[in-house]
Amino acid sequence: MKTHVYHITYSPESHNVHLLFLGCNMFCRGCIRRAHTWDSHLDTIPESPPTPDLLTLSDVFAAIGNRPVNRVFFFGDDPTLDPHLASLAEGLQTRYRAKNTLLTNGLILPPYQFFDDIQLSIKAVSPALHRDFTGVDVAQALENFRKLAALGAPLRSESIVIPQYIDAPEIERIAAFIADVSPEIPYRLDAYIPVPGAPWRRPTPEEMALAEDAARKHLRNVSTLHSGGNGKRHKMVRLI
Ligand code: SF4
Secondary structure, three states, X not given: OEOOEEEXXXXXXXXXXXXXXXXXXXXXXXXXHHOOOOOOOEOOOOOOOOOOOOOEHHHHHHHHOOOOOOEEEEEEOOHHHOOOHHHHHHHHHHHHOXXXXXXXXXXXXXXXXXXXXXXXXXXXXXXXXXXXXXXXXXXXXXXXXXXXXXXXXXXXXXXXEEOOOEOHHHHHHHXXXXXXXXXXXXXXXXXXXXXXXXXXXXXXXXXXXXXXXXXXXXXXXXXXXXXXXXXXXXXXXXXX
16 A cells, blocks of 8 residues: 655654655646755755655654654655555554644645644735746635645645735735735745746845745734745754
């Protein structure tokens, strides 16, 4: 029974596990994975790509072994395309008493019961802009965001700030959408990191501040992640 997991990293300090999944149903022009498909939290990114062999549930548990596990992050492409996502998430909760965090684009309603934290990334809310960036319609992702909130799922959101494309005006529209669901939902702004084949540059600190101010007009809990990260990150080592 193969999952969509192909790469696993672990932090000996925080005891966090990163599971990276293959396969996405959006085609974002600014996707960081156009640069590489390694966990970008590794200190050194190898030149050749990771082996895209898919792991079974047993492979995943064997790779983690008897290490202590605090939290498991599910990301990469989009984990919700994995038909075994619920079994994997439940198995990790049962075996390691781990907290599970899911990062998703929201096109597929996830098995939210097995996650302690769901970060639904909203690329844009303007239909034409969303289609231009992702290649797909925005309506399903927004509907699923509302559904997850209504179901009481532990929901937060995130967007990438791209200068003169998805910047303060669109970020304010996204924040207004989230606030209409609940102004308490945490919202994080990530600075765009240039990837091969895309025309945009990194946002300046001033552009990030403008976007943050625009989001704060609607939401109470807004944070910003500048490119390169802010604050200490735990060292991740490759398990597979
Ligand atoms: S949804 Fe995420 S993983 Fe999928 S293409 Fe967009 S940025 Fe990449």
